Amino acid sequence: MNPSSAATFYCRILDNLSDAVLLFDEALSLVYINMPGEILFAVSARQVLGSKAQQVFFFSDQGMEEDMHRGLASGASLTRRNVVLSLPLHPMTVNVIMTPVLDEGSPMLLVEVQQVDRHLRISMEEQLLAQQNAAKMLLRGLAHEIKNPLGGLRGAAQLLDQELPEQELREYTRIIIEESDRLQSLVDRMLAPNKPPHKSLLNIHRVLERVRQLVQVEAPSGVTVIRDYDPSIPGLLGDGDQLIQAILNIVRNAAQAVGTEGKIVIRTRIHRQVTIGYRRHALAAKIDVIDDGPGIKPELLNQIFYPMVTGRAEGTGLGLSIAQSLISQHGGLVECASKPGNTVFSIFLPLGEGA
Ligand SMILES: Nc1ncnc2c1ncn2[C@@H]1O[C@H](COP(=O)(O)OP(=O)(O)O)[C@@H](O)[C@H]1O
Ligand SMILES: [Mg+2]
Helix, strand or coil: CCHHHHHHHHHHHHHCCCCEEEEECCCCEEEEECHHHHHHHCCCHHHHCCCEHHHHHCECCCHHHHHHHHHHHHCCCEEEEEEEECCCCCCEEEEEEEEEEEECCEEEEEEEEEEHHHHHHHHHHHHHHHHHHHHHHHHHHHHHHHHHHHHHHHHHHHHHHHHCCCHHHHHHHHHHHHHHHHHHHHHHHHHHHHCCCCCEEECHHHHHHHHHHHHHHHCCCCEEEEEECCCCCCCEEECHHHHHHHHHHHHHHHHHHHCCCEEEEEEEEEEEEEEECCEEEEEEEEEEEEECCCCCCHHHHCCCCCCCCCCCCCCCCCHHHHHHHHHHHCCCEEEEEEECCEEEEEEEEECCCCC
């Protein structure tokens, strides 16, 4: 590798790290910032190169700057945990690792910044997914166990039905058959989403239009579904049927929440540099389903993605759990925020490479 292509190569590596990397000279002026650093501090390298450390970090305590000087002078590496940065947009808690390096004789300070809040959020996300997966495995096992005897039960009831002399008694066999059918369809729904997706390139707005039509037909006439689409969203590699099912479950909930009169907005946007779990995606589609219904009951909010959690008398509590597993099979994520009059379900679907 020649020196200039080696330099580009190393820059690419630095830009693909998940942590911010900054390099300061002896006077604590910034000489390098990698791409995650630009994203973390919401700045462009061009703007901030040459700025003093305080202008980049906005640290609230002076100790940080002293540590940076100390690191430069001592030649030893130094870590500060839970440093609060009062960035203009929002405060942020970070861990900072400072390592002095020598560049052709002049001392420099290499600073790695890890966002603590983000790590917390991701590990919570991972934990939640692990818990949900465990619950789902349990349910799937249970569903399988129920499925087999159920067929036998229904068959036997049918035979009995034919043999019964009195019409009155047949009422009972009819109940057995109907209830087995209901259980059967419940069990089928519990077992359904583990089919591997058949992915093809599709237009997310065609998926959403189908969902909109289905919901509009079911919902009372006082419920309006408004589209707010970003037509520039590129094609997405996915399983159309599964995505329709997943989004339908969410929009249907919104329609049920607003009741006879209300507004549902389906909004699409492109998002850049989205992290889902530990994977970074350059590009993702964000689909928001917003309703102006009463909101999710606070005691349910943390559990609604679990199977069998429902706030409705006639609910199964499977809709969101199925939606989430379908979306995660597409490498995506569903989030939810809710207050009375404004409930937002956000679906992130990675676009392009590795989706
Ligand atoms: N848009 C919404 N507004 C208010 N509550 C909601 C909304 N979406 C979901 N919920 C709550 O989450 C629960 C779980 O939803 P879901 O998994 O689809 O199961 P089900 O619809 O069968 O109850 C619902 O019963 C409801 O209480
Ligand atoms: Mg539902």
